[in-house]
Amino acid sequence: xxxxxxxxxxxxxxxxxxxxxxxxxxxxxxxxxxxxxxxxxxxxxxxxxxxxxxxxxxxxxxxxxxxxxxxxxxxxxxxxxxxxxxxxxxxxxxxxxxxxxxxxxxxxxxxxxxxxxxxxxxxxxxxxxxxxxxxxxxxxxxxxxxxxxxxxxxxxxxxxxxxxxxxxxxxxxxxxxxxxxxxxxxxxxxxxxxxxxxxxxxxxxxxxxxxxxxxxxxx
Numbered sequence: 001x002x003x004x005x006x007x008x009x010x011x012x013x014x015x016x017x018x019x020x021x022x023x024x025x026x027x028x029x030x031x032x033x034x035x036x037x038x039x040x041x042x043x044x045x046x047x048x049x050x051x052x053x054x055x056x057x058x059x060x061x062x063x064x065x066x067x068x069x070x071x072x073x074x075x076x077x078x079x080x081x082x083x084x085x086x087x088x089x090x091x092x093x094x095x096x097x098x099x100x101x102x103x104x105x106x107x108x109x110x111x112x113x114x115x116x117x118x119x120x121x122x123x124x125x126x127x128x129x130x131x132x133x134x135x136x137x138x139x140x141x142x143x144x145x146x147x148x149x150x151x152x153x154x155x156x157x158x159x160x161x162x163x164x165x166x167x168x169x170x171x172x173x174x175x176x177x178x179x180x181x182x183x184x185x186x187x188x189x190x191x192x193x194x195x196x197x198x199x200x201x202x203x204x205x206x207x208x209x210x211x212x213x214x215x216x217x218x219x
Contacts, residue, residue, distance in 0.1 A: 001202060003077040007058040009034075013082060013187040020189045021204030029081070033057035043087040044134040047119030052132055055081030055121040062125055077125035078201070084186045086163030088114035093163040099153050102164035106152070109163065111143040116162075118183050122195055131195055135188035137179030141165070144173060 004024040006017060017024055033053040041049070058079050086093040088108050096102035116137045123130045144152075148170075158164040167174055167184050182189040193203045 005058060005062075005077060005079050007054045007079050007081045010186055012185055016182055016185060016187045016189055020193075024080075027058045027061075029054040029057040034083075043085055043092055043115070043117045044119070044136070046092065047083045047085055047117045048121075048132050048134050049119070050083035051081040051119035051121035052123075052130065053081070054083065055079045055123040055130075059123050059125055078196075078199075079121075079123045079125060080192070081121035081123065082118055082187050084116060084118040084162060084183075086114055086116050088112055088163075095160055095162055096158060096164045099158075102158040103149070103153060105164040106141075106149060106158070109141045109165065110149075111141065113138055113140045113177060114163070115139070116179075116184050118186065118188050118191075120188060120191055120195065122199065131199070133191060133195060135180055135183045135191045137181070137183045138177040139184065140175050140177055142173055142175070144170075 001023070004022060006013060006024050006026045007029050008014070008026065009028040014026055033056070034050065058081070062077070062079075086109075089112065091108065093105050093108075093114075096105055116139065118135045119132060120135065121130065121132045152158065152165075152170060155169075157166060157169045165174065167181075176184065180188050180190050183191070196203050
């Protein structure tokens with residue numbers, strides 16, 4: 001089992017890896033690696049690029065720190081980078097800037113299907129071998145009354161969340177139509193297991209925790 005490093009500042013991603021039975025370390029990428037939306041990018045292209053940027057930032061810093069140290073193995077360390085966004089009606093929904101921004105996002109989502117995309121990058125510390133894939137989950141948000149919407153905005157739960165809403169902030173509002181639940185939370189565990197297996201890396205077989213639904217998307 002190689003050393004795994006999660007390139008993320010998200011506590012939710014850390015919790016998902018822990019609940020899935022992985023042993024790993026966490027290093028927060030530089031803030032410059034977590035930004036940069038290009039208008040011509042599709043949501044899958046955006047999350048793939050940002051996941052690569054996060055993993056690459058940590059790789060470069062670790063390589064600089066261990067300069068002059070002999071490489072022991074091509075896969076002695078694997079860096080995991082991930083980025084997640086929501087998309088509805090062609091609009092990429094990141095974290096809302098304020099309550100008014102959150103209200104416009106939620107108004108767009110009500111009664112519609114939308115998609116959550118996560119880019120997942122695995123990059124080896126001792127080589128340039130890099131693998132990037134994208135997972136997608138389709139969800140539907142039920143129509144909610146204006147009073148329910150205002151109550152949710154007043155709660156402040158929308159702050160720091162892509163699309164201004166967490167998966168179980170209000171039970172019954174959001175339903176998965178197709179795809180991975182862990183992807184909605186912020187790290188597609190099933191895809192991670194597959195990508196690691198393709199690299200010949202054994203992964204723990206602990207079932208995903210049923211408490212996933214009590215957490216929220218992160219990016």
